[in-house]
Amino acid sequence: MxxxxxxxxxxxxxxxxxxxxxxxxxxxxxxxxxxxxxxxxxxxxxxxxxxxxxxxxxxxxxxxxxxxxxxxxxxxxxxxxxxxxxxxxxxxxxxxxxxxxxxxxxxxxxxxxxxxxxxxxxxxxxxxxxxxxxxxxxxxxxxxxxxxxxxxxxxxxxxxxxxxxxxxxxxxxxxxxxxxxxxxxxxxxxxxxxxxxxxxxxxxxxxxxxxYSSYGFLDDGRIAVVVQEGPRHRLVLIDAEGTAEPVALPYTSMKPYVVVDGQAVALIAASPTAASQVVLVHLGAGAPRVEVVARSEPYRLISAAVSTPTELRVQVEEDRQVTALLYPPTGAASGWRAPLIVRAHPGPTASCLLRLDWQTQFFTSRGFAVVDVDYLGSTGYGRPFRQALYGRWGWDDVHDCRAVAEHLLATGQAVPGQVFIRGASAGGYTALQAVAQDGPFAAATAVSAIVDPDRWAATVPRFQRAHAHRLRGGAGRVPAGLIHRPVLLIHGTNDTVATATDVQNLAAQLTDRDQPGRLLLLDSVGHYVATSHRAREALDAELDHYRSVIGEGKQHRDDYTAANGS
Missing domain, CATH: 2.130.10.120 (Prolyl oligopeptidase, N-terminal domain)
Structure with missing residues (x-):
């Protein structure tokens, strides 16, 4: 509309x-x-x-x-x-x-x-x-x-x-x-x-x-630019001498749709406690004044209790760290310990967003901790980092997600046997590869997932075909025979970015091998399940998936404790 x-x-x-x-x-x-x-x-x-x-x-x-x-x-x-x-x-x-x-x-x-x-x-x-x-x-x-x-x-x-x-x-x-x-x-x-x-x-x-429009021109000669550093966005004003001054705003996530009118900058902005809003930032004399034009969340949710994240830096290699956003269970006191959902973002060139996400809150309000991982290949860290996943897809992204999970297990915040991984689209591929390899993940959820990079490169829309060709060459097709943890596959029948055929074939292979897997096929839903009319059904299925594993997961928890001594 x-x-x-x-x-x-x-x-x-x-x-x-x-x-x-x-x-x-x-x-x-x-x-x-x-x-x-x-x-x-x-x-x-x-x-x-x-x-x-x-x-x-x-x-x-x-x-x-x-x-x-x-x-x-x-x-x-x-x-x-x-x-x-x-x-x-x-x-x-x-x-x-x-x-x-x-x-x-x-x-x-x-x-x-x-x-x-x-x-x-x-x-x-x-x-x-x-x-x-x-x-x-x-x-x-x-x-x-x-x-x-x-x-x-x-x-x-x-x-x-x-x-x-x-x-x-x-x-x-x-x-x-x-x-x-x-x-x-x-x-x-x-x-x-x-x-x-x-x-x-x-x-x-x-x-x-x-x-996309990431910058615009004020009538006094300055340029307003949305700048991303890791998961955090800020508005910066650049003057004629090239000096960049940040604007103090209560927002940490801004979409690339900047519009400038005189001394006002229109943004779509959000924060960990505010879902996306259309705002006017008035930059006349004095401190900037923010006028909220429209809100995306219903008014009944504006004052709802939410979980706010901590930004983590986790050492994954001798010379490299990975950034993650950790959301504790809603209302958790210090020293909390909880089941953990590790999330691999899509793209995989996307990034974690430091903004209120009601899907995150769905799980944190039900006793889970959630951690979003800016694994290798994410945007926000420069060109070399963004391109480093080419030919390594299914390996380095999995390695980074695993390192974050193991860090939270080592700190005592995650519960052994109750650590899960989920992802959508390219992140779904990461999640599936993660449970086909050694690691702490007790189960995976893959939404609109890519299963076979080679087949995907042949079926993906023209725009993304070059991306598919450059990413592949890493872990290859998700190996059904190596998946021994419960998997939930959620996919729309109308998905044109990652067609449902490969996911259906994977589900059939898991069934033939008597391996734990379930497919939730959503009729008349495209690639974006989270914004579809079946979004709540998908969330409920994911929640039931994790709860069933927690209820049956004592043996895996004991195995992990014995192997890792923690």
């Missing part, structure tokens, strides 16, 4: 009725709507639509197919259209004809185009790359209604991810590049590229979707 906010009216429904806005471009979508001269342009999985300025009448289908990355131009809407042959940069005239013009075509991929004064900028990457590995920023001369001329590559290429180009008020082109090991902000003045403010932090998110 699309909503509209004004200071006078507050939040009001602005979206077309009985219409689900969302883009199928690159499988993950993004950039699903734009407003040009008070006229709404939006997409769903069937194509691009326009709505009259008065908001009345039916939506008009302008172009069918996978369209996204919409941005308002002058008298036109610009965007990305995905076809069977690759990607196209398109311009759609706002005149009555709604004529669609193809500005550029590629067998690879395009990012959201950005119109500037007499120019158009965009990012692009090859079909055998991911945008966080090798991505280029391009610019061309362009006038609305015309064509692209004098195309020039500004930055990026093999070994460099250059993303999020945006025209500044000074007429220069800004973008984010990891050429120095971290995604930092750069500026191109038409002749040379200059670093804006070198930071040992990520100034952009891994671009899974189109339309």
């Amino acid at each position: 699309l909503v509209r906010w004004t200071p006078a009216e507050g939040v009001r429904d602005a979206g077309p009725t009985a219409f689900r806005i969302g883009s199928p471009v690159h499988a993950y979508g993004g950039g699903c709507y734009a407003v040009v001269d008070r006229e709404l342009w939006c997409v769903d999985d069937r194509g691009l639509y326009r709505r009259p300025r008065d908001g009345g009448g039916d939506l008009e289908l302008v172009d069918s197919g996978a369209v996204g990355g919409l941005v308002a131009g002058t008298g036109e809407v610009l965007g990305v259209r995905e076809t069977d042959q690759g990607d196209e940069l398109v311009a759609v005239e706002c005149a009555e004809s709604s004529r669609v013009r193809v500005l550029a075509a590629s067998a690879g991929f395009f990012g959201t185009p950005q119109p500037g004064p007499g120019f158009l900028a965009w990012s692009s990457w090859r079909v055998d790359d991911m945008p966080w590995d090798a991505c280029e920023v391009w610019v061309a001369a362009y006038e609305p209604g015309g064509r692209l001329t004098d195309r020039r590559r500004v930055a990026g290429g093999p070994g460099e991810s250059a993303i999020e180009p945006r025209w500044g008020p000074d007429g220069a082109l800004y973008f984010v590049s990891d050429r120095g090991g971290w995604w930092n902000l750069f500026r191109w003045n038409g002749q040379e590229v200059q670093a804006v403010a070198p930071l040992a932090a990520e100034c952009a998110a891994e671009p899974w979707e189109l339309g």
Whole structure:
């Protein structure tokens, strides 16, 4: 649902009725709507639509197919259209004809185009790359209604991810590049590229979707940037001299959807005690003032007791630590000891998020501790760390999760025989591999899991195919014959990212071997079980899974204690 906010009216429904806005471009979508001269342009999985300025009448289908990355131009809407042959940069005239013009075509991929004064900028990457590995920023001369001329590559290429180009008020082109090991902000003045403010932090998110915006320009010349350091985000202001000053805010997680209006910065932000909120941060004279525009959680949950995390650094190798967020059971006193759920995030280039997660609270409010692990390959720690899992998938991620579990067992916070691992998507693969190897895990839950990296590389949507090829080469297919701990597989029948066939085959193999495994197949559910209409059913099944193991787990607990002497 699309909503509209004004200071006078507050939040009001602005979206077309009985219409689900969302883009199928690159499988993950993004950039699903734009407003040009008070006229709404939006997409769903069937194509691009326009709505009259008065908001009345039916939506008009302008172009069918996978369209996204919409941005308002002058008298036109610009965007990305995905076809069977690759990607196209398109311009759609706002005149009555709604004529669609193809500005550029590629067998690879395009990012959201950005119109500037007499120019158009965009990012692009090859079909055998991911945008966080090798991505280029391009610019061309362009006038609305015309064509692209004098195309020039500004930055990026093999070994460099250059993303999020945006025209500044000074007429220069800004973008984010990891050429120095971290995604930092750069500026191109038409002749040379200059670093804006070198930071040992990520100034952009891994671009899974189109339309990300990690920075914006204040009217006093400063640049507002969302910066990630490990699991923690903060808002930073960069002045003309390149000095970066953090803004004191009660938020630790911010999505890459920054919008600036004058001296106000709009964010989607959260903290360990507040679920995602749309906020306006007013940065005039004096201390920043936060205005909450909309909240994601029901009001009845705002004052609910929650578990807040401790940030851990666990030594996993002689020269490397891993970061984790440990949530104790809700209301636990100091010295607590509890069953533990180790969570491997998806991606695997994603990261732990330092924000209120009601799924975490579901388990902590029922006596479990939960720990989120930023294993090798996670975003937030620089380019080398992010790429280090290539060819090592199923080994190093499992090793890091195991090291965190063993650390918490050694400190006495986790209970032997009651340590579980769960993950979704790529994290589901990690969880399954973890119970096929030696370690402390008594059971695993795998949601929307990848089972066979080779088959996944052949069936995954075009956008993620290069990622699948680079990750594989580690532990390989999940070996059903080596799984001797109870496994719960949860999967949607409509999953197009990781199809259900491999999970069904794994479940059948476990049954044939009389090994402990259960499959919960969810009809009409896609890749994102947590946001589906069957989410509570999946949580209840996971809880029952752990409780059944705890009830039957004395023998494993005794075996682990005898082997480890603790």
